[in-house]
Amino acid sequence: MYSLFRDRSEAGRILAAHLRNEGAQSDAVVLALPRGGVPVGFEVATALGGELDVLPVRKLGVPGERELAMGAIAAGGAMYVDHGTMVIARVTQAQFEAVRAEEQIELARRAALYRGESAPAQVEGRVAIIVDDGMATGSSMQAAVRALRQQHPARVIIGLPVAPLGAEADFSGIVDAFVCVASPSNFFSVGQYYEDFSETTDDEVRELLARARARKS
Secondary structure, three states: OOOOEOOHHHHHHHHHHHHHHOOOOOOOEEEEOOOOHHHHHHHHHHHHOOEEEEOOEEEEEEOOEEEEEEEEEEOOOOEEEOHHHHHHHOOOHHHHHHHHHHHHHHHHHHHHHHHOOOOOOOOOOOEEEEEOOOOOOOHHHHHHHHHHHOOOOOEEEEEEEEOOOOHHHHHEOOEOEEEEEEOOOOOOOHHHHEOOOOOOOHHHHHHHHHHHHHHHO
């Protein structure tokens, strides 16, 4: 087992170079999935000279095994459901709705906490880059893409430091570009590719968003 990145900040700087090769523009808006995607997105937005905002997403975990995603929800009412996982885990519709209601409350709380008085970034007609610190199942990213498409961006680019080999195929036809620094075949978890994968706090998210806004003002 080896690490590809020292921490999320280093991963963001490396990812930014790959995105620049993809033709990401300085007027792009970088939408980071909180919380872990925000330090990565901050470095990407800084390197590209773009705007940074959050795209709140909540994973819908299987009852009793919350790390196993059966879907995800995003701001704006977008939702992705992994029906296969629901069947395998024998999750009833009532159980699914209970989890969704619980996570909807947390989604609204985080959106209000992170943005405060600031309005969401305007996405329509712009290049939008969705960034996270990595991707495992892809449920959260699927919900994020659906939420973003509702805002009619000119292009949607996914930017990731690491994802499983073949992950790009799951987004074929729904995004304009899928940029991933590393796609290992022996993927187990995002954290295995970081030396420091300590949890990003709400305060860190707010601080990075404030710094990004100050840089653009």
